[in-house]
Amino acid sequence: MKILALVLTVVFVLFAITAATGICNAVPALGFDGAHHLKHAILYAVLAVLSILWYRFQANAAA
Amino acid sequence: MTFLQAIILAVLQGVSELFPVSSLGHTILIPALLGWHNIHRADPNFLAFVVVLHLGTAIALIAFYRHDWAKLGRAFVASVVRGKLSDDVDERVAWLLVVGTVPVGILGLLFKEKVSILFGTVAPAAIFLMINGLVMFAGDWLRRRQHAAPDAAYRPIEALTYPQSVAVGFGQAFALLPGISRSGASMVVGLLCGLDMASAARYSFLLATPVIFAAAALEIPELWAPGAHVVAAQAIVGAVLAGIFAYLSVAFLTKYFKNHDLRAFGWYCLLFGALCLILAKIGVIS
Numbered sequence: 001m002k003i004l005a006l007v008l009t010v011v012f013v014l015f016a017i018t019a020a021t022g023i024c025n026a027v028p029a030l031g032f033d034g035a036h037h038l039k040h041a042i043l044y045a046v047l048a049v050l051s052i053l054w055y056r057f058q059a060n061a062a063a
Numbered sequence: 064m065t066f067l068q069a070i071i072l073a074v075l076q077g078v079s080e081l082f083p084v085s086s087l088g089h090t091i092l093i094p095a096l097l098g099w100h101n102i103h104r105a106d107p108n109f110l111a112f113v114v115v116l117h118l119g120t121a122i123a124l125i126a127f128y129r130h131d132w133a134k135l136g137r138a139f140v141a142s143v144v145r146g147k148l149s150d151d152v153d154e155r156v157a158w159l160l161v162v163g164t165v166p167v168g169i170l171g172l173l174f175k176e177k178v179s180i181l182f183g184t185v186a187p188a189a190i191f192l193m194i195n196g197l198v199m200f201a202g203d204w205l206r207r208r209q210h211a212a213p214d215a216a217y218r219p220i221e222a223l224t225y226p227q228s229v230a231v232g233f234g235q236a237f238a239l240l241p242g243i244s245r246s247g248a249s250m251v252v253g254l255l256c257g258l259d260m261a262s263a264a265r266y267s268f269l270l271a272t273p274v275i276f277a278a279a280a281l282e283i284p285e286l287w288a289p290g291a292h293v294v295a296a297q298a299i300v301g302a303v304l305a306g307i308f309a310y311l312s313v314a315f316l317t318k319y320f321k322n323h324d325l326r327a328f329g330w331y332c333l334l335f336g337a338l339c340l341i342l343a344k345i346g347v348i349s
Contacts, residue, residue, distance in 0.1 A: 029173055039281050043172050053143060060147040
């Protein structure tokens with residue numbers, strides 16, 4: 001679960017950057033169509049924060 | 064939009080957002096029934112006005128559950144600072160709400176506009192409202208069947224598992240379809256997860272608050288979109304009325320669901336949806 005949480009964090013951070021900067025043209029449904037999508041970026045950033053919190057809970061529970 | 068239309072829409076939003084009858088469906092069907100051809104859902108003015116109404120509704124919900132939100136907020140922050148979950152009930156409920164909000168957040172942002180374009184007319188909204196009525200009946204029937212045994216006990220909210228909270232969140236996401244009620248769908252899933260009617264309603268309203276607030280907050284730029292000229296007086300009166308009626312609605316419903324179930328709303332959705340569908344098919348409304 002720790003690994004999954006870490007992977008999700010990285011994925012959502014990349015998604016947030018991609019949506020905010022519009023550097024990717026793939027998968028328009030996810031907000032990646034070359035345009036700046038602030039709402040998508042905010043959503044992915046929130047999901048990244050939740051994922052890192054999940055990772056922290058998992059790490060502390062295992063310790 | 065006239066001032067009278069703004070007042071009617073505000074009251075409609077405040078009431079139908081929390082009653083399990085679909086606010087989105089009603090903001091399509093009622094203007095059609097009243098022959099308000101001057102209101103177009105894609106109009107920047109209308110979108111901006113809806114944002115204000117949602118903000119009013121969200122503030123009313125936060126005000127009604129202010130003690131709960133204060134406790135849940137403190138518990139949430141404590142768990143984040145500690146970096147560890149404890150056995151505290153408020154902490155668990157706070158995280159259940161966070162987990163339950165994720166599905167509707169993702170699905171809403173990705174599909175809201177597409178669903179609105181595909182189904183944002185009278186006939187689909189009427190059909191989905193009838194389906195919403197059937198869901199109310201089905202949920203209530205399954206709940207009574209689950210608890211037919213004399214030893215079958217209801218669970219408190221904090222006894223929900225995280226996957227169950229995600230399931231309630233997915234139930235809420237069905238409200239992207241105009242005619243399907245956010246609170247109704249999440250209450251039905253809550254009932255199927257073992258909550259009693261009052262707890263399912265409370266959990267549904269708590270779960271709806273961040274979603275309504277975030278959806279409205281993310282749309283605030285619409286207020287300054289090109290072509291959006293919401294009259295300040297209409298916006299202020301609309302937000303206040305939506306908030307007052309949302310507050311009264313949640314106060315009424317929390318008492319109502321202590322002794323009643325969803326069947327009355329099921330009948331309403333079925334009959335009103337059927338009426339609107341017939342009127343749309345014979346060309347009286349469009």
